[in-house]
Amino acid sequence: VGGGVAEILEKHHAIICSRAGVRIELTRALVRNKRRKRKGPAGDVALTTKVSDIVGADDIDIVVELMGGMEPALEYMTTALAAGQTVVTANKAIVAEHGAKLIKAASKAKRDVHFEAAVAGGIPIIRTLREALASDQVSQITGILNGTTNYIVEAMAKGRSYEEALSAAQELGFAEADPTLDVSGRDAADKLSILMGLSFGTTIKPSKIPTDGITKLTKEMMEDAADLGYSMKLLASAQRTEEGTIQAGVFPYFVPLGHELSAVPDAQNAIFVMSDSLGSTLYQGPGAGGLPTGSAVVADIIEAGRNVAGKSRGRLSIGVVRKGPKLAASGDAVCAWYLRLNVLEEPGVLASVTKVLADEGISLATVWQLPPVGPGAPVDIVMTTHETREGAMNKALRRISKLRTVCDAPKVVRIYDGSGASNR
Amino acid sequence: VGGGVAEILEKHHAIICSRAGVRIELTRALVRNKRRKRKGPAGDVALTTKVSDIVGADDIDIVVELMGGMEPALEYMTTALAAGQTVVTANKAIVAEHGAKLIKAASKAKRDVHFEAAVAGGIPIIRTLREALASDQVSQITGILNGTTNYIVEAMAKGRSYEEALSAAQELGFAEADPTLDVSGRDAADKLSILMGLSFGTTIKPSKIPTDGITKLTKEMMEDAADLGYSMKLLASAQRTEEGTIQAGVFPYFVPLGHELSAVPDAQNAIFVMSDSLGSTLYQGPGAGGLPTGSAVVADIIEAGRNVAGKSRGRLSIGVVRKGPKLAASGDAVCAWYLRLNVLEEPGVLASVTKVLADEGISLATVWQLPPVGPGAPVDIVMTTHETREGAMNKALRRISKLRTVCDAPKVVRIYDGSGASNR
Numbered sequence: 001v002g003g004g005v006a007e008i009l010e011k012h013h014a015i016i017c018s019r020a021g022v023r024i025e026l027t028r029a030l031v032r033n034k035r036r037k038r039k040g041p042a043g044d045v046a047l048t049t050k051v052s053d054i055v056g057a058d059d060i061d062i063v064v065e066l067m068g069g070m071e072p073a074l075e076y077m078t079t080a081l082a083a084g085q086t087v088v089t090a091n092k093a094i095v096a097e098h099g100a101k102l103i104k105a106a107s108k109a110k111r112d113v114h115f116e117a118a119v120a121g122g123i124p125i126i127r128t129l130r131e132a133l134a135s136d137q138v139s140q141i142t143g144i145l146n147g148t149t150n151y152i153v154e155a156m157a158k159g160r161s162y163e164e165a166l167s168a169a170q171e172l173g174f175a176e177a178d179p180t181l182d183v184s185g186r187d188a189a190d191k192l193s194i195l196m197g198l199s200f201g202t203t204i205k206p207s208k209i210p211t212d213g214i215t216k217l218t219k220e221m222m223e224d225a226a227d228l229g230y231s232m233k234l235l236a237s238a239q240r241t242e243e244g245t246i247q248a249g250v251f252p253y254f255v256p257l258g259h260e261l262s263a264v265p266d267a268q269n270a271i272f273v274m275s276d277s278l279g280s281t282l283y284q285g286p287g288a289g290g291l292p293t294g295s296a297v298v299a300d301i302i303e304a305g306r307n308v309a310g311k312s313r314g315r316l317s318i319g320v321v322r323k324g325p326k327l328a329a330s331g332d333a334v335c336a337w338y339l340r341l342n343v344l345e346e347p348g349v350l351a352s353v354t355k356v357l358a359d360e361g362i363s364l365a366t367v368w369q370l371p372p373v374g375p376g377a378p379v380d381i382v383m384t385t386h387e388t389r390e391g392a393m394n395k396a397l398r399r400i401s402k403l404r405t406v407c408d409a410p411k412v413v414r415i416y417d418g419s420g421a422s423n424r
Numbered sequence: 425v426g427g428g429v430a431e432i433l434e435k436h437h438a439i440i441c442s443r444a445g446v447r448i449e450l451t452r453a454l455v456r457n458k459r460r461k462r463k464g465p466a467g468d469v470a471l472t473t474k475v476s477d478i479v480g481a482d483d484i485d486i487v488v489e490l491m492g493g494m495e496p497a498l499e500y501m502t503t504a505l506a507a508g509q510t511v512v513t514a515n516k517a518i519v520a521e522h523g524a525k526l527i528k529a530a531s532k533a534k535r536d537v538h539f540e541a542a543v544a545g546g547i548p549i550i551r552t553l554r555e556a557l558a559s560d561q562v563s564q565i566t567g568i569l570n571g572t573t574n575y576i577v578e579a580m581a582k583g584r585s586y587e588e589a590l591s592a593a594q595e596l597g598f599a600e601a602d603p604t605l606d607v608s609g610r611d612a613a614d615k616l617s618i619l620m621g622l623s624f625g626t627t628i629k630p631s632k633i634p635t636d637g638i639t640k641l642t643k644e645m646m647e648d649a650a651d652l653g654y655s656m657k658l659l660a661s662a663q664r665t666e667e668g669t670i671q672a673g674v675f676p677y678f679v680p681l682g683h684e685l686s687a688v689p690d691a692q693n694a695i696f697v698m699s700d701s702l703g704s705t706l707y708q709g710p711g712a713g714g715l716p717t718g719s720a721v722v723a724d725i726i727e728a729g730r731n732v733a734g735k736s737r738g739r740l741s742i743g744v745v746r747k748g749p750k751l752a753a754s755g756d757a758v759c760a761w762y763l764r765l766n767v768l769e770e771p772g773v774l775a776s777v778t779k780v781l782a783d784e785g786i787s788l789a790t791v792w793q794l795p796p797v798g799p800g801a802p803v804d805i806v807m808t809t810h811e812t813r814e815g816a817m818n819k820a821l822r823r824i825s826k827l828r829t830v831c832d833a834p835k836v837v838r839i840y841d842g843s844g845a846s847n848r
Contacts, residue, residue, distance in 0.1 A: 008559055008701060012559060012560075012561065015559075015561075016558075016559050019558045019559070020558075116556070122702045122703070122705060123705065124548075124551075124552050124555070124556030124557075127548075127551065127552070127555055127556050128548050128551070128552070131548070131551055131723060131726075131727060132540070132548030132551055132720070132723050133548075133719075133723070134440070134443045134444075134722075134723050134726045134727075135432055135436055135439075135440050135443070135719055135722035135723050135725075135726055136436075136719050136723075137436065137439075260687075260708065263687075275719075276715075277432060277715040277716060277718065277719035278546045278709055278710060278715070278716050278719055279546070279709075279710055279715075279716070280709070281546060281547065281707075281708060281709030281710075282706070282707070282708040282709065283705075283706070283707055283708075284684065284705060284706040284707075284708075285702055285703075285704070285705035285706065286702060286703050286704075286705075291700075291701040291702070291703075292701060292702050292703070294701065295557075295559055295560050295699075295701035295702055296556070298558075298559035299555060299556050299557070299558050299559050299560075301559075302555075302558045302559055303555060303558075307736065310736040310738065311735065311736065312731065312734040312735065312736025314734065
C-alpha cells in the first residue's frame, strides 16, 4: 500500500494539491532497511530508520501509518496525535480493536484520525457514515466485506471445490499463503466492528462478534442454494433490535437472487445500509488492492491537508458518539434457515426429524428428499424453515445430531431476509 | 422539503448537535404568508416575510435555501455568502446553471455552499466526488438520475403503455401533473451537468448536453430489449474521450442484464463511476422524496455547523478546479445501436437497408425479421449494430428514412457498453 500511496501522490501531485488547497509533500518514510532496493517513485522522499524523524517531528503535519500489525503502530499513532499531528491509517486491525482509544486521543489533542482505507478501500463508507448519514439513524448495515471469500464462494458456485477456488484466489493474489484471516470470517468481523462503531456508536471488539467462515461450505450446499433461488455469500451484518441492542454476526448466508447483495461479483465488496430517512442504500466497489486502498489513503491525506490549511483540525473528532448499545445474545438472532441432513433410508426418519423441529417451535417452509444413491444407502433431506430464533435452532440441531438415523452432522446455512425485518 | 428538514432537525436534535459538535437551532423561516396553517413541528421557529431577517442577519450562520426556482433564490444565496453566511441548498436548477458562480462567490467570501440534496438526495454522491474521489481521476460517470422516468420505464417493461405508466407514477406522487421536466430528460441533464462539474471540472450548461427523454419509447422497443437480453433505462452519462474532451448525453439505453444499472428498481437512483484508482464503483439509493432529500440537507447543515464550530468555513471551496475540458461534438459519440424498421414486404428491402448501413461503415451484429401480420402487410426488421459513431448513424438513418420501402421513421435506441470503453 505504501508504494501505491507514493505513486498516487506523485502521479496526481498537481490535482491533489489543488484539491487540498495546500501543497502536500511526501517528505520522509520510515523503513527497516535504507539500503534495500525499492520500486516506485523515489522523488525527494528521505528514507529513515528513526521513528522520531517522523512521529512528533515539528515539520511533519500528517503521519500516514501503513506498517500494519498492532505494536508499535498503535503507539506511534497515539504519540503522533498527542504531539499535534494528524494521523491517516489503513490499519483495520488497530481501528477495530482500538478505534475508540484512537478517536479519544485525537479528540483530546484536537486532531483527527482518518481511516477510510481500513474498511472496503474502494468504497467511501467511513466518510458516508461519518458525514452523509450523520443526521440519519442506521437500523441495519450488511456487507460483503471480504473480497477473497467472495471470490472463492463465487468460484464454488460455478462448480469448483473449496480447495480449487482457494488455489485460484492465491494464484491471482487475492488470498494470502495463509488464508485463515479471510476464510475464517475474522477479517470481515474486524471491519464489521468498525462499521458498527460508526453506525451505532458501539465499542464492541471483533472477537465478541459471532463469526463463522466459509471453510465448511460444500458443493452440495452451493447447488442447493442455486436450486432454491439463492446465491451464497459471506455476509457481515449488524442491526438494531427492538430491545435496543445490536444483533451482529459474520456468517455464510443464502441471499435471495433479486437482492442487491446476491450479485456482487469477483473480489468486489458491497455494503447495504438501511436507515430511517434514506431507506435502503447500496455502496459497491473494489474492496482491496494497492490502488483502491492507496486512493482511500490519499483521499484522507487530502482531507487532512485541507484541515491543516483551513486550520480546522480536530473537526472530525468533534461530537463522536461513544456510549452505544450492547450486543444482543446470539441465541436471540432470528432468521430462516437451510438444513441438509444425511439420514438412513428407513420408515419414520423424516417423522422423527420433523418432530424435533416441531418440539422446538420451528416451522418448515420446504422439505425435499433426494433420491437414494443406491439401495440401502443413506439419503439427503434438504429443508428450509420459516423464521426461527437461533437458540431454538441450535437446540434442535443438537437433538437431531443425536438421532440414530442421522448419519452426519447437519449442514446449516442462514437465509438472509434483506428487509432488515428478520432479526428482531 | 422544508417540512422534512424541520422534522428531522427536531426529531433527531440531540444526535445532530452531538455530531455537529455545536447546537444547531432552526430559528427563522421565510414564508409568503405568516398566517397560513402549517403541518409539522412549530418549535421556536419564528416565521417571517422579510428576507433581511435571515439573509445577511448577524445572528444567522447558515442559510438553507429550499424555496426553489431561479430568482430570487440565486440572489438570496449570493447575498448570504457575501455577508459571510454559509449556504445549504437543494436547488438543482440553480446549481446546474450557476454552480460555478455560487462556488466562486463562496470562495471569495471564504464560506461554503453545500448542495448534496441537489442530485440524488439519498445518495451521498456530491460528498463522494468532492472528497472520496478527490485524489482519483474519473473517466466515466453514468447514472439513473431521475426516479420518475425509471419508474415509468420499469412499468412499461412489465407491459404497461407509456400513458398508463405515467398515470400510475402521478397517482403515487412520483410524477408532477406536468411531467415534462422528468420525461424529457431535462431534469437528468441538470443533474448530470452538476456531476460533470465535480468529476471533470467542466462548466457546461445543461442545455448544451444532448438530451432525449422517454416519450418516444414503445411497447415493441421494450419487448425487443428483453428479447435481446437488455433492460431499458434512461441514462445520463459523461466520459473523458481520448482527445481530452467530455462526451455527455442523456438518452434511453439498452443496458445489458448483467450490469449493475440494469436492475435498479422503482424510483431508485444509481450512479456508476469509473475512475483510475478505484475502477468501477456503484452508489444506489432513493433519488427523491421528503426524507431522503431532507436527510441530505441536514447532513449538509451538520457539516456546515461543524465548520462554523471548528472555525473552518470556506474549507470546501478551497481548491475547486474550474477550467475543465470542453464538450465533445455529439456526432463523435460511439456506441452500439438497436434499430427497428417498418418496411414493405418485398424482395430486396433488406438488401437496400443493409447497403446504406455498409456505405456508412456500420457493421451489423444481429438482424431479425419479424413474421408479417397479414399478407401484403409491412413487416418489422430488428437490428443491432457493432460500435458506430453517432454521426455515421444519423446519416444512415436519414438515408434509410428516405427509402421508398421504409414505411415509418426508424426507431433507434443506444446500447450501453458499461465498460466505459465504448465512447471514444
